[in-house]
Amino acid sequence: xxxxxxxxxxxxxxxxxxxxxxxxxxxxxxxxxxxxxxxxxxxxxxxxxxxxxxxxxxxxxxxxxxxxxxxxxxxxxxxxxxxxxxxxxxxxxxxxxxxxxxxxxxxxxxxxxxxxxxxxxxxxxxxxxxxxxxxxxxxxxxxxxxxxxxxxxxxxxxxxxxxxxxxxxxxxxxxxxxxxxxxxxxxxxxxxxxxxxxxxxxxxxxxxxxxxxxxxxxxxxxxxxxxxxxxxxxxxxxxxxxxxxxxxxxxxxxxxxxxxxxxxxxxxxxxxxxxxxxxxxxxxxxxxxxxxxxxxxxxxxxxxxxxxxxxxxxxxxxxxxxxxxxxxxxxxxxxxxxxxxxxxxxxxxxxxxxxxxxxxxxxxxxxxxxxxxxxxxxxxxxxxxxxxxxxxxxxxxxxxxxxxxxxxxxxxxxxxxxxxxxxxxxxxxxxxxxxxxxxxxxxxxxxxxxxxxxxxxxxxxxxxxxxxxxxxxxx
Numbered sequence: 356x357x358x359x360x361x362x363x364x365x366x367x368x369x370x371x372x373x374x375x376x377x378x379x380x381x382x383x384x385x386x387x388x389x390x391x392x393x394x395x396x397x398x399x400x401x402x403x404x405x406x407x408x409x410x411x412x413x414x415x416x417x418x419x420x421x422x423x424x425x426x427x428x429x430x431x432x433x434x435x436x437x438x439x440x441x442x443x444x445x446x447x448x449x450x451x452x453x454x455x456x457x458x459x460x461x462x463x464x465x466x467x468x469x470x471x472x473x474x475x476x477x478x479x480x481x482x483x484x485x486x487x488x489x490x491x492x493x494x495x496x497x498x499x500x501x502x503x504x505x506x507x508x509x510x511x512x513x514x515x516x517x518x519x520x521x522x523x524x525x526x527x528x529x530x531x532x533x534x535x536x537x538x539x540x541x542x543x544x545x546x547x548x549x550x551x552x553x554x555x556x557x558x559x560x561x562x563x564x565x566x567x568x569x570x571x572x573x574x575x576x577x578x579x580x581x582x583x584x585x586x587x588x589x590x591x592x593x594x595x596x597x598x599x600x601x602x603x604x605x606x607x608x609x610x611x612x613x614x615x616x617x618x619x620x621x622x623x624x625x626x627x628x629x630x631x632x633x634x635x636x637x638x639x640x641x642x643x644x645x646x647x648x649x650x651x652x653x654x655x656x657x658x659x660x661x662x663x664x665x666x667x668x669x670x671x672x673x674x675x676x677x678x679x680x681x682x683x684x685x686x687x688x689x690x691x692x693x694x695x696x697x698x699x700x701x702x703x704x705x706x707x708x709x710x711x712x713x714x715x716x717x718x719x720x721x722x723x724x725x726x727x728x729x730x731x732x733x734x735x736x737x738x739x740x741x742x743x744x745x746x747x748x749x750x751x752x753x754x755x756x757x758x759x760x761x762x763x764x765x766x767x768x769x770x771x772x773x774x775x776x777x778x779x780x781x782x783x784x785x786x787x788x789x790x791x792x793x794x795x796x797x798x799x800x801x802x803x804x805x806x807x808x809x810x811x812x813x814x815x816x817x818x819x820x821x822x823x824x825x826x827x828x829x830x
Contacts, residue, residue, distance in 0.1 A: 358384040359476045360401065364394040364408040364420065365438070370461065374407060374438065377465035378472065391415025395423055398430055404479040405472050410439040410446065418453060425454035434475035438468070510645050513541065517649045527551070528594055530657035531560040534650055538627075539564075542639045545605055546575055546628035551658065552583040553621045556590050556674070563597035564630075565605040575626070578611050582624045590674075590730060614643055616651040619659070623651060670744040672722055673729035681743025685753045685806045688741070689797060692755070693804065700762030700796040702752035703813045704732075704769065707789045707825040709748040720780045721748075724788050727778040735769055750790075751810075759796035759830070766792040766828045774826065789826035793817030 361383045365371040368389075375385045386401060388394035392414040398406060406424065410417035417437060424430040434456040439446070442460050450458050457471050516537055524530035535547045539562075548561045559579060567575070576593065609628055612635065616623030625647065629635030668680035676684060685701060692699045706728060713721040725748065732742055732750060741753030752769075754762050770792055777785040793816030797804045800812065816829040823829065 358382055359405070360384045360386065360403040361472060361476075362386045362388065362394060362398055362401070362403040362406045364388045364391065364406065364412070364417070366390055366409065366412040370409070373465075374468065377469055381469045381473075383472070391417060391420035394420055398424060398433070399427070402430065403433065404476045405434050405436065407436045407438045407468075407472070410437060410441060410450070418450065421450070421455055422453055432480050434479050436471060436475065510642070513537070513642075513646060514649045517646065517653050520653060524653065524657040526661040527558060527654065527658045528560060530654050531594075532562075532596065534653055535560070535562045538643075538646075541642065542627060543630040543634060544627040544639075545609075545630055546611070546626075548575055548579050548611075548626040549616075549623070549654065550579040550583050550626070551616075551618065551621050551623045551654070552585060552589070554589075555586060556592060557583060557585060559591060559593045561593070561595045561597070563595075563605065566598040568606050571605055575611065575628070579624060579626050582613050582626070584622050612640065612643075614647050616647055616654065618651055618655050621655075621658070623654065625650065673725055673744050675729050675733070675750070676741065676743030678743065678746055681741055681745060681751045681753065682806055682810075684741040684743070685751070685809065688753055688755045689804055689806060689809070692797060697756050698758050698796060698798055699809075700754040700757045700759055700794065701809050701813050702754065702762060702766045702769075703745065703793045703810070703817045704750045704752070704766070704790045705817055705821070706748040707791055707821075709788075712786060712788065716780060716782070716784070716786060720782075720786065723780055724778050724786065727776065728773060728788065728790070731772055731776060732769055735772055736765070757796075759794065759799065762794045762796060763828055763830060766794050770826065770828055791817060791820035791825045792828040793820055794828060794830060 361378055363371055363374050363378070363385055365374070366389050371387055371389075375387060378385050386397055386403060388397050390412045391408070394406070394408065395415065408417040408420055417439070421435050421437070424433060424435060435454065436457045436459060437450045437455045438459050438461060440461045447458050456475055459468060459471060517534065520530070520533040520537060524533055531549045535549070538544075538547060545565060546561065546563045546567070548559065550557065550559045557580065559576065561572075561575060572595070580591070610632070611626045611628050614625040614627075616625055625643070627635075627639075627643070629639065668676060670677045675681075685699075688699045691697070706724065709721065709724070712724055725744075728750070729742075729744065732752070736742055736752065739755055741751075743751050745751040752765070754765060757765070770790060774787075774789050777787050779785050793813045795809055795812035795816060797809055800808050802808070820827050820829040
C-alpha cells in the first residue's frame with residue numbers, strides 16, 4: 356500500500372525541514388515547495404492527499420494557493436491545512452472562510468500537527484487528474500489564478516447586483532421580476548420560473564423569451580408545482596410575463612432545470628428551461644449554484660416585507676383586505692370619483708345562517724366556508740374592484756366607476772355563484788351556503804358623499820334582504 360502523500364509549502368527552509376521530519380517519521384511521503392506557485396504546479400501534477408501551507412510567501416501566498424486549489428475541480432477535495440506564525444483572528448477567519456480545512460500555528464507540537472494530518476488524510480477522497488492540459492510552470496499557474504479571480508469577481512458582482520435589486524423591491528413579485536431580469540443577462544434560457552409554497556398559498560412567477568403554447572405553459576406550471584409541497588386547498592397565485600407573438604411560439608418544455616431556494620418558513624424553487632443543454636450544463640449550472648443563496652435572500656426579504664405590510668391590511672383567514680383597509684379603499688375611490696365625476700357603488704354581503712354552520716360542523720368548518728366564499732368572490736370580481744372582510748361573516752365590495760344597476764347585477768352574480776357552490780369540509784362532508792346582499796351607489800346620497808353614509812345605506816338594504824327571507828339582493 357502506497358504511503359499517504361503530503362505536500363508541505365513554506366519559503367523558510369528551516370520551518371519546512373522541521374515539518375518534513377515530523378511527517379516522514381510518521382510514515383508519510385512528503386513533497387516540498389518553496390512558494391505557492393511551485394506548490395500549485397506540484398499539486399496539480401501529483402494530487403497529494405493533504406497540503407500544508409504557510410501564508411506569507413513570494414510569488415503566490417498561502418491564501419491565493421488555497422483559493423486556487425479549492426476552485427479547481429481536480430484539487431477541490433484535497434484537504435488544506437494553513438500552518439502559520441500568524442494567530443490573529445482576522446487571519447484565522449479569512450483562511451477558514453476561503454476553504455482551509457484546518458488552521459494551525461507554528462508553535463503547535465509535532466504530535467498535534469501529525470494528528471491533524473492523519474485525521475484529514477483519513478477523510479481525503481482518492482482524486483484523479485481530469486483530462487486537460489497540466490500546468491507547465493508558474494506562468495500557467497498564475498494564468499489559472501487570474502481566471503479564478505475573474506470568475507470570483509463576476510460572482511461577487513452578480514451577487515452585489517442581486518442584493519441591490521432586492522433592497523429596492525417592496526414586494527415579492529417586484530423582486531421576482533428584477534431577479535429574473537438580471538438572470539436573463541447571464542443565463543441563456545427560454546423560460547424562467549419562480550415558485551414559493553407557504554401554508555395556504557403558492558405564488559408563481561413565469562417569464563418566457565418566446566410565446567408559450569398552452570400545453571407548454573401548463574406543463575411548466577405543473578412541473579414547478581410538482582417540486583413544491585402543496586397544502587390541500589392551497590390557492591395558486593400565478594403571474595406570467597412573456598411574448599405574445601404567435602410567430603415565436605415555443606412548443607414543448609424539454610427538460611426544466613430546478614434549483615432549490617432556501618427560504619424561511621416556505622419552500623422555494625427556481626426553474627429554467629435552457630436554450631442549449633451543453634452550454635447550460637457547463638456554464639450556467641455552476642454559476643446558478645453559487646447564486647441560489649443570494650437569490651433566496653432577495654426573494655425572502657421582499658416576501659417578508661410584503662407580509663409585514665399585509666399584516667396591517669389583510670385579514671389573516673381570508674387573505675382579503677381587513678375592515679380598516681377596505682374602508683380606506685372606499686374613501687379613496689369616493690375621493691377619486693368626486694374629482695373626476697364618476698360613480699362608485701358598494702356591496703355588503705352577509706352569509707346566511709352562519710352561526711348554524713359553526714354550531715353544527717364546528718368553527719373549523721366555518722373558517723373553511725369563509726375562505727371559500729372569499730375565494731369565489733375574488734375570482735368573480737374585476738381586478739380594479741376592492742374586496743374585504745368587513746367583520747365576522749360579512750364582506751364588503753367596492754366597485755369603482757359602477758352604477759347602482761351594474762352593482763346590483765354584480766351582487767346577483769355573486770349570490771347565484773355562491774348558492775351553487777358546495778364547500779368540502781375536512782370531515783369529508785359538504786356544506787352549502789347562501790348570502791344576503793345590500794347594494795348602494797354614491798349618487799343616491801343626499802349631502803356629503805362620505806364612506807360612512809354610503810356604507811349605512813348599503814347596510815340598511817342588507818337588513819331589508821335579510822327581512823325578505825335572505826339569499827337575495829336589495830335593491
